[in-house]
Amino acid sequence: MSVIHVSGITKVYRQYKRFPGLLGSLRSLVTRKYVEEVAVRNISFSIKEGEAVGYLGPNGAGKSTMIKMMTGILVPTSGELKVLGSTPHKARRQNSQHIGVVFGQRSQLWWDLPVQDSFDLHKHIYKLSESTYKANVNYYTELLSLSSFIEKPVRQLSLGQRMRVEIAMALLHEPKILFLDEPTIGLDVVAKEQIRQFLKTINREKKVSIILTTHDMKDIEEICHRMIVVSKGNMVYDGSVENLRKKLGDQRKVIIYFREEPGSIELPELKLIEDEGLRKAYLFEQKDRTVFDCVSQIAAKYSVEDASIESVDIDSVIRKLYKKLEEEQAN
Numbered sequence: 508m509s510v511i512h513v514s515g516i517t518k519v520y521r522q523y524k525r526f527p528g529l530l531g532s533l534r535s536l537v538t539r540k541y542v543e544e545v546a547v548r549n550i551s552f553s554i555k556e557g558e559a560v561g562y563l564g565p566n567g568a569g570k571s572t573m574i575k576m577m578t579g580i581l582v583p584t585s586g587e588l589k590v591l592g593s594t595p596h597k598a599r600r601q602n603s604q605h606i607g608v609v610f611g612q613r614s615q616l617w618w619d620l621p622v623q624d625s626f627d628l629h630k631h632i633y634k635l636s637e638s639t640y641k642a643n644v645n646y647y648t649e650l651l652s653l654s655s656f657i658e659k660p661v662r663q664l665s666l667g668q669r670m671r672v673e674i675a676m677a678l679l680h681e682p683k684i685l686f687l688d689e690p691t692i693g694l695d696v697v698a699k700e701q702i703r704q705f706l707k708t709i710n711r712e713k714k715v716s717i718i719l720t721t722h723d724m725k726d727i728e729e730i731c732h733r734m735i736v737v738s739k740g741n742m743v744y745d746g747s748v749e750n751l752r753k754k755l756g757d758q759r760k761v762i763i764y765f766r767e768e769p770g771s772i773e774l775p776e777l778k779l780i781e782d783e784g785l786r787k788a789y790l791f792e793q794k795d796r797t798v799f800d801c802v803s804q805i806a807a808k809y810s811v812e813d814a815s816i817e818s819v820d821i822d823s824v825i826r827k828l829y830k831k832l833e834e835e836q837a838n
């Protein structure tokens with residue numbers, strides 16, 4: 508069953524054109540010319556119950572705009588959008604009962620209140636029963652290790668602690684879908700990992716559907732089985748990381764440990780990407796020969812101690828996709 512259905516959605520921002528200077532300001536008032544910007548262009552996809560989907564794209568690609576339309580904050584210019592069967596901006600109150608929203612860059616908490624009081628307010632706003640509320644506060648306090656700071660005012664929390672509280676609060680009313688806009692932004696590696704593990708757990712155990720935007724590919728790799736990539740408002744990919752890898756041409760990282768400096772190795776399939784003396788890493792790109800052929804040829808000619816072949820990380824896959832898009836747009 509699909510929980511989100513997006514069909515031909517477009518969002519055009521329209522802003523009045525501003526002319527520079529004092530006379531320009533007057534002119535802006537009188538002429539009222541406006542400029543249009545298409546932030547989301549004719550996008551369609553469906554998300555099934557329990558899916559975890561990464562929504563990616565370079566800066567300004569239209570990710571936040573899409574999240575804002577799905578959460579009912581913004582109204583699409585055209586197209587059809589259904590979240591749990593209703594149109595988000597027309598049924599905001601009803602929609603908010605079934606979704607949880609976390610914006611990494613904006614807090615939804617009461618700055619001067621202790622965390623516990625923010626939770627209590629949430630209970631009243633969402634009209635939660637005492638038993639559901641207590642069970643959920645206990646569950647998330649345990650799973651997100653909130654107990655040491657639950658009595659503290661939000662403004663005294665570290666960014667990592669605050670993000671854990673934001674996510675717990677977004678889930679207290681047991682939403683079916685959780686939207687997260689850059690949930691790991693600015694966090695250290697340990698805090699990021701804690702959030703990823705938590706999101707994986709609630710996706711698995713509570714079957715909460717997750718839609719998340721991020722610039723951190725590890726978030727995608729660990730949490731999402733599917734990713735949607737957008738660029739300049741257009742959808743450019745929808746599928747698994749693995750399929751994207753295949754689509755972009757099979758690349759591997761070949762690491763060779765030499766016994767002595769080999770000098771420069773000229774093979775069209777291999778590009779030197781890391782040079783640490785006797786340890787060298789190459790990017791292998793499939794041309795006419797297999798990676799094994801290339802490594803064997805090197806081993807036959809040079810004194811090789813050891814070698815390993817790895818899949819390239821998802822960062823490199825996405826970098827390659829963005830570069831390809833840039834080149835296509837330049838032509």
Ligand SMILES: Nc1ncnc2c1ncn2[C@@H]1O[C@H](COP(=O)(O)OP(=O)(O)OP(=O)(O)O)[C@@H](O)[C@H]1O
Pocket residue numbers: 520521522544545546564565566567568569570571572573
């Ligand atoms: N309120 C607005 N009025 C006019 N233009 C806007 C508005 N909000 C966003 N835009 C423009 O729409 C485009 C898409 O913006 P959006 O914030 O959705 O991108 P994003 O993919 O979330 O970017 P980032 O990764 O930088 O957060 C950008 O060109 C942006 O300048």
